[in-house]
Amino acid sequence: MKYNILGYLIGEGFSNVFKNKKSTGASLVIMCATMIIFGVFLILGENINHFVDDIKAEQGFQVFIKVDATQEEIQKFGEDIRKIEGVSTAEYISKEDGLNTMKQRLKDDKGVLDGFNVEAFKASYMVKINNLEDSQNIQEQIKKIDNFAKITSSDETITALVRLANGVRIVTGAILLLLIVISIFIISNTIKLTVHARRKEISIMKYVGATNNFIRWPFIVEGMIIGILSSAVSIVIIGGAYNFIAQELVNGSFMKMIGMSLVGFGDMLSSIIVVYMLLGIGIGALGSVISMRKYLKV
Numbered sequence: 001m002k003y004n005i006l007g008y009l010i011g012e013g014f015s016n017v018f019k020n021k022k023s024t025g026a027s028l029v030i031m032c033a034t035m036i037i038f039g040v041f042l043i044l045g046e047n048i049n050h051f052v053d054d055i056k057a058e059q060g061f062q063v064f065i066k067v068d069a070t071q072e073e074i075q076k077f078g079e080d081i082r083k084i085e086g087v088s089t090a091e092y093i094s095k096e097d098g099l100n101t102m103k104q105r106l107k108d109d110k111g112v113l114d115g116f117n118v119e120a121f122k123a124s125y126m127v128k129i130n131n132l133e134d135s136q137n138i139q140e141q142i143k144k145i146d147n148f149a150k151i152t153s154s155d156e157t158i159t160a161l162v163r164l165a166n167g168v169r170i171v172t173g174a175i176l177l178l179l180i181v182i183s184i185f186i187i188s189n190t191i192k193l194t195v196h197a198r199r200k201e202i203s204i205m206k207y208v209g210a211t212n213n214f215i216r217w218p219f220i221v222e223g224m225i226i227g228i229l230s231s232a233v234s235i236v237i238i239g240g241a242y243n244f245i246a247q248e249l250v251n252g253s254f255m256k257m258i259g260m261s262l263v264g265f266g267d268m269l270s271s272i273i274v275v276y277m278l279l280g281i282g283i284g285a286l287g288s289v290i291s292m293r294k295y296l297k298v
Contacts, residue, residue: 012217012218015218024226027186027226027230028229028233031183031227031230031283032230032237034179034182034183034186035230035280036234036237036238037179038176038179038279039234039235039238039272039276040238041176042272043238043242043263043265043268045173045176046268047262048165048168048169049169050261050262051165052165052166060127060128061139061153062093062124062125062127062152062153063090063124063125063142063151064123064150064151064152065122065123065125065147065148065149066122066147066148066149067122067149069147073146074123074147076146077125077145077146077147078090078092078125081127081145084138084141084142086129086130086131086138087127087130087138088129088130089126089127089128090126090127090128091125091127092124093124093125095122095123127142139151139153183279183283184290185287186287189291192291202215215292216292219291219292220284220285220288222284222288223283223285223286223287223288224285225284226280227279227282227283227284227285228277228280228284230280231273231279238272242265243265246262246265249262
């Protein structure tokens with residue numbers, strides 16, 4: 001008996017979706033538009049997290065050694081750096097490597113270095129650290145090591161970029177919450193029109209002894225179906241648009257110049273499906289419950 005009731009309630013929910021084509025269509029269009037905007041900010045947040053992780057993975061500084069340091073002293077210098085707590089790696093860069101790097105940066109003007117002797121360049125270590133917050137402390141310890149010459153660091157730039165990314169992440173999160181509230185408001189008001197059109201039917205059902213839950217569930221199922229359909233359509237649209245835009249950006253000269261990469265849509269797909277389906281089902285169900293309150297009062 002319970003199985004038959006459950007089947008009836010679900011069947012009624014599906015039936016309502018097709019009976020009320022206008023309100024269903026309006027709900028789908030509005031929810032799709034809202035969820036596409038939600039998806040844009042969700043993907044933006046994922047790429048910001050990816051960007052911040054890349055910055056943190058590359059954080060570090062270059063430590064130069066005095067020109068007259070012997071090979072043994074250079075090797076000991078590197079060992080002393082690696083012993084410092086918080087240092088991830090310390091990669092040795094020889095004088096020859098330093099000269100070649102400078103030539104690569106100068107490109108067409110590399111001829112200006114023809115008169116320079118390789119001995120004029122300082123050997124160095126490219127130091128990577130585990131936590132950007134420990135950078136200053138680690139640098140102070142390195143400065144006390146024998147044969148230290150100087151440090152070149154982009155800490156301020158990296159810190160500013162991380163702060164900017166964190167700020168954008170907070171704003172994105174706030175917008176996502178706002179969109180969820182807007183979606184609940186939209187779906188509840190749309191379903192409210194359907195409920196209002198069937199208010200006499202609801203009154204009759206209450207008179208003959210139907211419980212509030214029995215009356216409510218078909219509308220909840222209807223809202224959940226609209227939410228699932230909106231999620232599926234939105235995922236297809238946002239996926240196609242993102243793949244096209246991402247391909248254009250990745251092939252662009254600006255992205256190649258700054259060495260940034262974007263998260264592939266396939267890498268985000270499983271989490272997007274879960275978030276969208278939970279969001280669609282949750283908004284649809286909650287919107288239906290809110291829209292029914294007025295008509296289920298005794």
